[in-house]
Amino acid sequence: MATNASRPLEGRHILLGITGSIAAYKAAMLCRLLKREGAEVQVVMTALAKQFITPLTMATLSRRPILVEFFDPENGQWNSHVSLGEWADLMLIAPATANTLAKMTAGVADNLLLTTYLSARCPVMVAPAMDLDMYAHYTTQRNLKELKEHGVGIIEPGSGELASGLEGKGRMAEPDEIVEQLKAHFAEKKKPLTGKHFVVTAGPTIEPIDPVRFISNHSSGKMGYAIAETLADKGARVTLVSGRTALPTPAGVERVDVLTAEEMYRATVAAFEEADGAVMCAAVADYTPAEVATEKLKKSDADLQIPLKRTRDIAAELGRTKGQKILVGFAMETQNEAANATQKLTKKNFDFIVLNSLREAGAGFRGDTNRVTLIDSTSQEELPLLTKREVAERIAQKIEQLLH
Ligand code: CTP
Numbered sequence: 001m002a003t004n005a006s007r008p009l010e011g012r013h014i015l016l017g018i019t020g021s022i023a024a025y026k027a028a029m030l031c032r033l034l035k036r037e038g039a040e041v042q043v044v045m046t047a048l049a050k051q052f053i054t055p056l057t058m059a060t061l062s063r064r065p066i067l068v069e070f071f072d073p074e075n076g077q078w079n080s081h082v083s084l085g086e087w088a089d090l091m092l093i094a095p096a097t098a099n100t101l102a103k104m105t106a107g108v109a110d111n112l113l114l115t116t117y118l119s120a121r122c123p124v125m126v127a128p129a130m131d132l133d134m135y136a137h138y139t140t141q142r143n144l145k146e147l148k149e150h151g152v153g154i155i156e157p158g159s160g161e162l163a164s165g166l167e168g169k170g171r172m173a174e175p176d177e178i179v180e181q182l183k184a185h186f187a188e189k190k191k192p193l194t195g196k197h198f199v200v201t202a203g204p205t206i207e208p209i210d211p212v213r214f215i216s217n218h219s220s221g222k223m224g225y226a227i228a229e230t231l232a233d234k235g236a237r238v239t240l241v242s243g244r245t246a247l248p249t250p251a252g253v254e255r256v257d258v259l260t261a262e263e264m265y266r267a268t269v270a271a272f273e274e275a276d277g278a279v280m281c282a283a284v285a286d287y288t289p290a291e292v293a294t295e296k297l298k299k300s301d302a303d304l305q306i307p308l309k310r311t312r313d314i315a316a317e318l319g320r321t322k323g324q325k326i327l328v329g330f331a332m333e334t335q336n337e338a339a340n341a342t343q344k345l346t347k348k349n350f351d352f353i354v355l356n357s358l359r360e361a362g363a364g365f366r367g368d369t370n371r372v373t374l375i376d377s378t379s380q381e382e383l384p385l386l387t388k389r390e391v392a393e394r395i396a397q398k399i400e401q402l403l404h
Helices: 022-036 053-064 081-087 098-106 112-119 132-136 137-148 173-187 220-235 259-273 314-321 337-347 388-403
Strands: 013-018 041-045 090-095 124-128 158-161 167-171 197-202 237-242 254-257 275-280 287-289 309-312 326-333 350-358 372-375 380-382
Touching: 013 081, 013 112, 022 041, 022 053, 022 090, 022 173, 041 053, 041 081, 041 112, 081 112, 090 098, 090 112, 090 173, 098 112, 098 124, 098 137, 124 137, 124 173, 124 388, 132 137, 132 167, 158 314, 167 197, 197 220, 197 259, 220 237, 220 388, 237 259, 275 314, 275 388, 314 326, 326 337, 326 388, 337 350, 337 372, 350 388, 372 388
Parallel strands: 013 041, 013 090, 090 124, 197 237, 197 275, 237 254, 275 326, 326 350
Antiparallel strands: 158 167, 287 309, 350 372, 372 380
16 A cells, blocks of 8 residues: 555554453544554454444444454355455454463464464554453463564553552553554555556456447456555555456555556556556457447347457557566466467566466466466566465565566
8 A cells, every 4th residue: 555654554454353351442442543543444353352342332433344253143144264364454453362362372263353363464463451460370471472473563561450450460552552553563664665656457358349248358357456456565656557347446556447458558558657667467358349339239140240450559568668667467378378478578578477377276367366477588487376465465576676
């Protein structure tokens, strides 16, 4: 997402885990403060946490439904811990009870919050809250130490009056302190593409035949959107030139909607003039009907032929004018994959090309995973089966290398 130095939480996706502690009431204020800083907050609660603060309160404050169970009891919908983990820029468990800390350390996965923790690839922070003796107990201290060693950020509890009436360390840090720690975390996060502007093309083009019919392809746009999101996360300004998709615009990305190959050509060439590079992920039609009928074509008994003409090649045009700018292409091949991709690399003047083989299981158009090979003029790097977001990360890393 686009950075804003004075508001490091702006547009950040925060997964707020709430466990069963009396300090859960502070989660309401915490959620409000995070929203005020511009963050998107998705709350995941344990069943016990619901006894301390109501889902209604948290849903109202976060403006999103609260997740507790693996399945929504109302409609049976599956709450995917994997997609939650992917959505989040940071998972914050506040309050974190001794019980949850112990389960996290042991890898126990008996509620949605814990499975989400186990599958989260984002940074995780915990704000412990418990009685002083529980906090001081060697098991809790051992668990905190172990979590810290594995990169979990510990937001130290404060000392003072505890719910039990005792005085000591174990009180959850105050919401404003927690927010400060999150802000510091994001402000420090290195933004390697700050100041750079990238154009990303994504999705299919739609070539009308008549007012109701068209020629298109199976592209979902997922790969291009993942790239746009990743580049934005790394601080770049991103213009996403998108064909028709069902996907939400990633945070901080400027989206230009287009329909046809010709519209995509114009929007992309214009945006590239001011950009530092482009990633050509769209599945652009190579042919379009020579003429678009103004009225709906009526059928007859005879077969029908529709004359097609070539579209303009956007990538080739950018390759011709790019100079020092970075240009990344995609190739989707079913045979002689590497040879065909290398040919496109040279022909379109790409810095590197991402080869998708339709022969590989888990690769291609509509799924959430992809198996690709990154090819430049001197090397080929075959990547394992990865999520599209992970593939996007690898592509972004290669762009960073080229820039530096
Ligand atoms: N591309 C483009 N504009 C077009 C056609 C393709 O920008 N009019 C881009 C794609 O986004 C992709 C690369 O060029 O980055 C793919 O090259 P292309 O030759 O179109 O691949 P295929 O369509 O798979 O080619 P072929 O049909 O020749 O295999």
